Amino acid sequence: MPGSGYAVDLYQAGRSLGAGLLLTRCFVLTANHCLRYLRGDEESISVRLGDGTAVGGRVCRRVEEADLALIEVLEPELVPLALPVGDLPRRGDRWRGLHRPSLSDPHLGGHVDADAVDYTCVGGGRIQAMQLVAEQALGDYSGYSGGPVERENTYDRGPALLGLLIEQYPDRQAPERAANVLFAVPLREVMSRFPHFRTDHLLKALEPPASTAERAGRHEEQSATRGVGVPPPVVVPVSDVPAPEVASGPVSVDAAVAKGEALLSALKEWSERGLIDPAQVAGLQVHVAKNVIDLALGGEGA
Numbered sequence: 001m002p003g004s005g006y007a008v009d010l011y012q013a014g015r016s017l018g019a020g021l022l023l024t025r026c027f028v029l030t031a032n033h034c035l036r037y038l039r040g041d042e043e044s045i046s047v048r049l050g051d052g053t054a055v056g057g058r059v060c061r062r063v064e065e066a067d068l069a070l071i072e073v074l075e076p077e078l079v080p081l082a083l084p085v086g087d088l089p090r091r092g093d094r095w096r097g098l099h100r101p102s103l104s105d106p107h108l109g110g111h112v113d114a115d116a117v118d119y120t121c122v123g124g125g126r127i128q129a130m131q132l133v134a135e136q137a138l139g140d141y142s143g144y145s146g147g148p149v150e151r152e153n154t155y156d157r158g159p160a161l162l163g164l165l166i167e168q169y170p171d172r173q174a175p176e177r178a179a180n181v182l183f184a185v186p187l188r189e190v191m192s193r194f195p196h197f198r199t200d201h202l203l204k205a206l207e208p209p210a211s212t213a214e215r216a217g218r219h220e221e222q223s224a225t226r227g228v229g230v231p232p233p234v235v236v237p238v239s240d241v242p243a244p245e246v247a248s249g250p251v252s253v254d255a256a257v258a259k260g261e262a263l264l265s266a267l268k269e270w271s272e273r274g275l276i277d278p279a280q281v282a283g284l285q286v287h288v289a290k291n292v293i294d295l296a297l298g299g300e301g302a
Contacts, residue, residue, distance in 0.1 A: 019099035019146035025262035065125025087160035099147025
């Protein structure tokens with residue numbers, strides 16, 4: 001059961017798959033091994049929010065070696081804007097798990113034993129992980145994977161999302177049981193694994209394509225600067241360029257607005273955390289707003 005506004009449960013055909021967390025209103029992050037029962041051609045799952053609302057989801061990317069998977073929310077307009085505030089973990093931080101498999105299971109909590117360790121996860125890849133110590137000696141932490149790990153409120157710092165719980169460590173004296181040592185993926189590792197959250201990907205997605213005249217003008221300027229004879233660019237007539245595939249049916253304005261709001265919120269947070277150059281934020285926000293307004297007025301958007 002979810003423990004906060006951004007902790008979610010994942011289901012497929014009524015069967016529980018595990019936990020996940022809302023990174024934005026459009027994307028849910030989970031541990032890839034939580035999706036191990038899905039067939040190769042199965043992508044559709046159900047995302048159950050903290051208030052019990054179920055929305056459609058689609059597995060859009062798996063990073064198996066890092067045991068991470070990203071799920072696109074198909075109805076972001078139904079997701080309340082209760083997104084996490086992220087931060088980097090520090091050794092000694094008090095943490096708590098926001099997901100538990102059922103109401104009869106205890107909440108997890110403890111302290112961060114190491115904020116960044118090289119770790120070979122179940123997917124076989126080497127990742128930077130948080131090493132956590134759980135105060136609850138359960139002997140088996142199955143069912144908690146994919147749940148968010150949050151820093152507890154302290155006198156100098158508020159609660160913040162630290163990462164995603166992925167694995168338990170076996171007890172070497174009793175291999176059939178688990179020790180109270182757990183591993184979680186911090187947010188910086190998530191950002192590096194998915195191009196969806198990289199600055200260059202955002203710029204490419206939001207920057208309008210240059211016209212033929214603009215490209216030709218830039219080419220002439222570059223040729224003059226280099227001072228060498230460079231062949232003119234090959235201009236392909238617009239009629240020869242295949243038209244992009246456009247989904248049939250009307251575009252949902254509510255969905256566009258929801259995605260725009262989520263992206264604006266993420267841009268602001270990333271700027272404050274230093275993940276994106278603040279000088280670029282204003283231009284990106286203008287692009288997002290223009291496209292949402294254009295769609296609302298009956299245009300096609302970008």
